[in-house]
Amino acid sequence: MSENLTEQTLVEFLDALSSSAPxxxxxxxxxxxxxxxxxxxxxxxxxxxxxxxxxxxxxxxxDLVERSEALRGELTGLLQADVEAYMGVSIAYRMPKDTDEQxxxxxxxxxxxxxxxxxxxxxxxxxxxxxxxxxxPAAEKGNVYAVSDxxxxxxxxxxxxxxAALNVIININAIKDQDFADQMRAKLNGLLENxxxxxxxxxxxxIEKL
Amino acid sequence: MSENLTEQTLVEFLDALSSSAPxxxxxxxxxxxxxxxxxxxxxxxxxxxxxxxxxxxxxxxxDLVERSEALRGELTGLLQADVEAYMGVSIAYRMPKDTDEQxxxxxxxxxxxxxxxxxxxxxxxxxxxxxxxxxxPAAEKGNVYAVSDxxxxxxxxxxxxxxAALNVIININAIKDQDFADQMRAKLNGLLENxxxxxxxxxxxxIEKL
Numbered sequence: 001m002s003e004n005l006t007e008q009t010l011v012e013f014l015d016a017l018s019s020s021a022p023x024x025x026x027x028x029x030x031x032x033x034x035x036x037x038x039x040x041x042x043x044x045x046x047x048x049x050x051x052x053x054x055x056x057x058x059x060x061x062x063d064l065v066e067r068s069e070a071l072r073g074e075l076t077g078l079l080q081a082d083v084e085a086y087m088g089v090s091i092a093y094r095m096p097k098d099t100d101e102q103x104x105x106x107x108x109x110x111x112x113x114x115x116x117x118x119x120x121x122x123x124x125x126x127x128x129x130x131x132x133x134x135x136x137p138a139a140e141k142g143n144v145y146a147v148s149d150x151x152x153x154x155x156x157x158x159x160x161x162x163x164a165a166l167n168v169i170i171n172i173n174a175i176k177d178q179d180f181a182d183q184m185r186a187k188l189n190g191l192l193e194n195x196x197x198x199x200x201x202x203x204x205x206x207i208e209k210l
Numbered sequence: 211m212s213e214n215l216t217e218q219t220l221v222e223f224l225d226a227l228s229s230s231a232p233x234x235x236x237x238x239x240x241x242x243x244x245x246x247x248x249x250x251x252x253x254x255x256x257x258x259x260x261x262x263x264x265x266x267x268x269x270x271x272x273d274l275v276e277r278s279e280a281l282r283g284e285l286t287g288l289l290q291a292d293v294e295a296y297m298g299v300s301i302a303y304r305m306p307k308d309t310d311e312q313x314x315x316x317x318x319x320x321x322x323x324x325x326x327x328x329x330x331x332x333x334x335x336x337x338x339x340x341x342x343x344x345x346x347p348a349a350e351k352g353n354v355y356a357v358s359d360x361x362x363x364x365x366x367x368x369x370x371x372x373x374a375a376l377n378v379i380i381n382i383n384a385i386k387d388q389d390f391a392d393q394m395r396a397k398l399n400g401l402l403e404n405x406x407x408x409x410x411x412x413x414x415x416x417i418e419k420l
Binding site for chain 1: 215216217218219220221223224225227228229230235236239240242243245246248249250252253256257259278279282286289356358359361362363365366368369372373376377379380383413416417420
C-alpha cells in the first residue's frame with residue numbers, strides 16, 4: 001500500500017474502512033480519533049489566543065497548542081504506520097511453508113511483524129494519553145465559548161486510547177516471546193489506569209461550564 | 211460554506227478542525243466518529259459474509275450490514291448538516307440590531323437557528339445509539355478475527371453519542387422556548403441512558419473473545 005491514507009477524502013476513507021479489505025481497520029480509526037481529539041484541543045487554543053478576555057493565559061495556551069499540534073502530527077503519521085505494520089503481518093503469513101527451513105523463517109518473520117504491529121498501537125495509545133492530558137487545561141483555561149470542543153476532544157482521546165489498547169492486546173496474544181508480551185501488557189495497563197475517570201472528570205467540568 | 215466537508219482529505223479536515231474557523235468543530239467530529247463506528251460494523255459484516263464457518267448467521271449479517279450502511283450514509287450527511295446548522299446560527303447573530311424591529315427580527319432568527327442547531331446533533335445522537343446497538347450482534351455473530359473492530363465501533367459510537375449530547379446541551383441552554391428545551395432535554399436523557407454500560411458490556415465481550 002503505497003498511497004497514504006491521510007490523503008484520502010473522508011468518504012473514501014469510510015468506504016475503504018467498511019470494505020472487507022484487511023486495512024484500514026480499528027487501528028487506523030484509533031489513530032484518527034486521537035488526531036481528531038488533538039485537533040480539537042488546537043481549535044480551543046486558536047479560539048483563545050489573542051483574545052483580551054484571556055490575556056492571563058496566553059503563554060499557557062501557546063505552550064498547549066504547540067503540544068497538541070505535535071501530537072496531531074504524530075497521530076496522523078501513526079495512522080499510516082499502523083496500516084503498514086498490519087500489512088507486514090499479512091505478508092509474513094503468506095510466506096512459503098513447504099520445507100522446515102521455510103517454516104522456521106516464516107514463523108520468525110511473523111513474530112517479528114507481530115512485535116512491530118504491537119509497538120505501533122502502543123505508540124498510538126501513548127499519544128492518546130498525552131492528548132487526554134491536554135484536555136483538562138483546554139477546558140479550564142480555554143475560551144469558554146469552545147468548552148464543549150474540549151469535552152469532545154476528551155471523549156475522542158479516551159475512546160481512541162481504548163481502541164488502540166484492543167489492537168495491542170490482539171497482537172500480544174499471538175506473540176510467543178513471553179518477556180516482550182508481559183512487558184507490553186504491563187505498559188498498556190499503566191497507560192489505561194485512571195483514564196476513564198479522567199475523561200469523566202473533564203466531561204463533568206465541561207457540563208458545568210456550558 | 212458550499213464545499214462538502216466529506217470531500218476533504220483527512221489531512222485537510224484535521225487542518226480545518228484545528229483552526230479558529232467556527233466550523234467544523236465538535237459537532238462534525240461527533241457525526242464523523244459515529245460514521246467511523248458504522249463503517250467498522252460494516253467491515254466486520256463484510257469479513258463474515260460468504261465464509262463457510264459463519265454459514266448459520268449469513269442472513270443476520272446481511273440484515274446487519276444493511277442497517278450499518280444506512281447509518282453510515284445518514285451520519286455522513288449529518289456531518290455536513292451540522293456545519294450548515296452552525297453557520298445558520300452565526301448568520302443570525304450577525305443580523306442588524308439598530309432598530310427595535312431589527313432587534314426583534316434578529317432575536318427570532320437566532321432562536322429559530324438555535325432550534326435547528328439542536329435538532330441536528332440530536333439526530334446524530336439518535337443515529338449513534340442505533341450504531342451502538344448494532345455492535346453487540348457484530349461482536350457476537352461476526353468473524354471472530356475482526357472482533358476487535360466491533361469493539362472499536364462501540365467505543366466510537368458511544369463517544370460520538372456523548373459528543374453529540376454536548377452539542378445539543380449548548381444550544382438548549384440558549385433557547386428561550388422552555389417547552390422545546392424541556393422536550394429536547396428529556397429526549398437526550400432517554401438516549402444517553404445505559405449507553406455507557408452497554409459500551410462497557412461490548413468491550414468486555416470483545417476482550418473475552420480476543
